[in-house]
Amino acid sequence: MGQVLDRLQGKQWRREQIRKITDKVFDHFKNETGTATLRFEDVYIGVLLVYNDINKRLPGPHFDPPSKDSIRLLIQEHDINLDGEIDREEFAKLIKQITADAFCVVSQGLIVTLVAAPTIAMATKKATEGVPHVGKVVQRVPTSVYASLVTLLVVLVQHARQEF
Known part of the structure; x- marks a missing residue:
């Protein structure tokens, strides 16, 4: 549950995730080229490696990386010292710009999950009244606890689905 709450913190969590990914990729190339x-x-x-990490680690649909032409334009835009090369900070800003849409989609998915899951929980609690043995147990569980459990279950199922 703590990981879900960490992801709900919003911009700070996104910044940390982007920075971890960009530093890892930048260090990979720095070690190869020196x-x-x-x-x-x-x-x-x-950029391709960053999008690969995004698609592996973040919940949501598959995100396609930008084309080579758009990367060339972004390099020109983010190359502050105009040397034709990108340093660590310029790379981080470039990645932040091109991944903004992906993080918006992920955030929207989390919001939908956390709004829809409690609603589904209330509907299923009412529907279980007629089920022998199960209905009595579900009706004894407080509504807030039941909604939290169903929400947690939905998040866990989404997380497990992404790992496959």
């Missing part, structure tokens, strides 16, 4: 900047090819491969 330089503190990335060229276009490395940036493009880095």
